[in-house]
Amino acid sequence: MKKISESAVRRLSLYLRLLQEADAAGAETISSGELADRGGTTSAQVRKDLSLFGSFGKRGLGYSVPELLSRIRAILGLQTTWRVALVGAGKLGSALFSYRDFERRGFHIRAVFDSDPRKVGTTWGRLTIRDDEEMEDVLRAEEIDIAIVAVPADAAQQVVDRLVRCGVRAILNFAPARLRVPRGVALKNVDVTLELEGLSFALNKA
Amino acid sequence: MKKISESAVRRLSLYLRLLQEADAAGAETISSGELADRGGTTSAQVRKDLSLFGSFGKRGLGYSVPELLSRIRAILGLQTTWRVALVGAGKLGSALFSYRDFERRGFHIRAVFDSDPRKVGTTWGRLTIRDDEEMEDVLRAEEIDIAIVAVPADAAQQVVDRLVRCGVRAILNFAPARLRVPRGVALKNVDVTLELEGLSFALNKA
DNA sequence: CCTATCTTGTGAAGAATTTCACAAAGCAGG
């Protein structure tokens, strides 16, 4: 299969959200132009992105909202629910844990870890915070697919190494650090400072 | 001046962090190759990125760490401290508020807003949470440069409109929504669900 | 001063991504 660029995947994710909104608003069909307007891109871009995976529209009519929804869900692998572990039970971990949107979109948090003995054993909702040392057992028992790393930067590489050793193949990292993972492990970074610096650049330039 | 791509700016931000690490480790000079290795890119990319803004290195020697640090800081506009407002005093807002790294990097939170009357008036450290309605006065009094939006998706556009009306020209949005801002206002989105969906795609494909 | 060794800065080549533009397909109305 062709190589799909990261930006194309991001846009698919965006289209998915726009389609959900259109669906909730009762729309039956939607055109590439409408998707483009709402998503801040161009109709040609929308069609190109979709054409990477097949042809889902009807000429003259546009796309069926429910069909395109389910096509994109299938492309993104969102038809199963993913089992997620959260590493780091600090403020950020807590905020992510109680963010209900994940659940709604099929990302279920099944385990929480922290290395601080004062936190280990306390409960968050239905979950008990486990010690980092228990990671291997818990990850395998819970069949975790994806890990979210919300620990300080200087602990992040160690945590990631352990996750990889335990067989986790997708990691979302919030620590401001450039992490090494072996080929075959997907890693995404959310780096807020970096985004703020991007804004600083824009302000500085203007 | 040439147009600078968003990815180039992100990389500069990354180089800055790597340089800070190298500086802390006592390095006097660093080569494009070393920066590339640590940053996961190539030496040619590093040199191209830097060459967009000038020539800061010495042939045969590499770059002076302190000099390159201060050059990149200047490029990114990080020599002043930026005055930041946080809109939304929920869990995420709270986590962002207590993230000490922002302060250290020159982003000072000077105001916190929420629309919930039960939160308004309570204090977070040295700051009192203000009502959204007070935004205009407070933003002008505090000379806010950058706003961080951490409110639910359905409130985000309204908040952004108000911020823009109050003269804010840089916004970091955490709500899962595609927001409209007029030309001249810089907007960055941090969208965790989108990143998770990217991981889902990677897992699904493999 | 001369040679050997680095490493930068940068045109030019190459790759990837986005935009253009249009034939083909579908519908509506007569």
Place this chain on the structure above:
DNA sequence: CCTGCTTTGTGAAATTCTTCACAAGATAGG
């Protein structure tokens, strides 16, 4: 069934971004 209007899917063109490759500057050692 024909005409007019719409919107897709997609090669080709244009643009943007990355990598290559090498001349030229800088140092060190003799």
